Amino acid sequence: MSKEPVAVVGIGQTAHVAARRDLSIAGLVREAAGRALEDAELTWADIDAVVIGKAPDFFEGVMMPELYLADALGAVGKPMLRVHTAGSVGGSTALVAANLVAARVHGTVLTLAFEKQSESNAMWGLSLPIPFQQPLLAGAGGFFAPHVRAYMRRSGAPATIGALVAYKDRRNALKNPYAHLHEHDITLEKVMASPMLWDPIRYSETCPSSDGACAMILTDRAGAARAPRPPAWMLGGAMRSEPTLFAGKDFVSPRAGRDCAADVYRQAGITDPRREIDGAEIYVPFSWYEPMWLENLGFADEGEGWKLTESGVTELDGDLPVNMSGGVLSTNPIGASGMIRFAEAALQVRGQAGEHQVDGARRVLGHAYGGGSQFFSMWLVGAQPPHR
């Protein structure tokens, strides 16, 4: 028996900001979930199951979100699952929910991811003082910066590429009312003049720390037929894992990422992603990860990703727009960031992305990964249902 096609019929986000002091975590997730229900014109009673995700527990000290948030998400009497895959969690949470629909376990599923970075300290969560070990010497960006240097060496990319990405994403964010950073006076010169924190990563090329939540309603063909607005259809979805450290690990282009993308394209019948995909929301926590992931995802040959960025292909009006929403560089509630990528991809093919809409977007990729490049999750969504 073939899989049930999966449709996204409701999307809701909070406005992402540095601190939502007016709301509890329950209030935060409720705001996103309520907006998703409103978009789908459904009520709590229409939801068959709830699947939630969040950042690692030490990041905000909430150990059992599935227990604490059941009331706020109307989960009483329904299955409630929690997904846990580090930074990629927003993407894998959506895929677990999608698989429940595809397998015909449930008809309509609410999926949601969140984080309130203002109530915690992610850097503390990442650098526990493990006995006998040398303390982490470099801070958050220090983990990523050597990989960026390795990419620059391998590809021969000019040093300006990172700044071009940041300048583009921050301008895109100005068109997205939900984005955290709205830097109205941004210029390329300002990005390039910002302090070099972890050379080669500048301050302006790093992601902010945000509070926010994102929710989606996923449903089957019958649910999609009743939807008040055009649905987004899942054309392919996959997850892959690999260890954070092992001999032979390629941090610049991890194999798990390449394999995950290949699986998604195979499911969707994509043979030339660069030509057949109209845009991508890619998890780019530091600007240089745009060209790195363009190669890892098969949009460019090895060593060529930066040329797409440099030539404007990834601009909002380019041939392959990337991070139309402003991306993780403009909004980063870590636990929710992956789901925001997935949701923004769906908004594009539904034609609901507002000012950052790409005209005629018919197939868009949503991508998430975990900070140590240990988890990858991706989906490709389309304006038309899959051919089966």
Added chain:
Amino acid sequence: MPEVLKAPLVVEFPFTRSLGPVQSAFLTGLRERVVLGVRTAGGRVLVPPVEYDPVTAEELSDLVEVAPTGTVTTWAWNHAPRRGQPLTAPFAWALVRLDGADTALLHALDAPGPDAVHTGMRVRVRWAEERTGAITDIACFEPCAGGPQQPTGITGEFEDPVTGIVAAARLDYTYSPGRAQTAYINALAGRRIVGERCPSCRKVYVPPRGACPTCGVATSERVEVGPRGTVTTFCIVNIKAKNLDIEVPYVYAHIALDGAGLALHGRIGGIPYDEVRMGLRVEPVWTEGARHPDHYRPTGEPDADYDTYRELL
């Protein structure tokens, strides 16, 4: 086999919580010696109050005062109170349904012994002398006689409401790095860096983890690596990290020690930060009393060719 190392690991953080309207009213009420519940559309009064109806999922906001007296619905005796619990002497954990409420609140009940506690007994709130807007503003419950105490008429509107709390979390672990890392750490005391070779792929893991993550097999063959190695990639750190007594800028590098199958991380010294480069040959610098090398410095050898370390970034 030498003994495996162990050490205490305390994970501790003062998480902050924004309360939202309902919890804000509840905790501010406690500060003012008033217990507030929330009424559902079905007419039930939930204490402690919740923001969303557990049955219908509707948002709740109808705050209602209940009495500081109530009835024990069930309990368990706590023979040995632990750090951070409400009372230092043995006490009962009790679920108390306050007069006017339909649900029970969990708190401590001060009683001389388990024989003095029974389901159905009448109790009242003992308020803490100093109250800040926290569940600990109720010091505990204590036995009492008689019927409900009268409410005060408070509505849930307060001046200067509590909007956030600090929820300190602490976990106490006994950490052990395991057999393989214990051997690695013991070898460091002799200023030797010892990894383990995978019997299948032959790569040397340093520090060793006791198993090869690629092949999924145990490693046991010990192999000394280094002491010299190659800087495979690096960054220049320009911001001072908390709790680190290192002057910026400094270089944080991935270093592939000779013979190792992957790079480890370390600081580069003994050379101006802006002269560090990929391929630089380095060696560890040990300092008295420190377990790990303090940093790595140039050996003066010619730089390694990129092709010799391109798989070790």
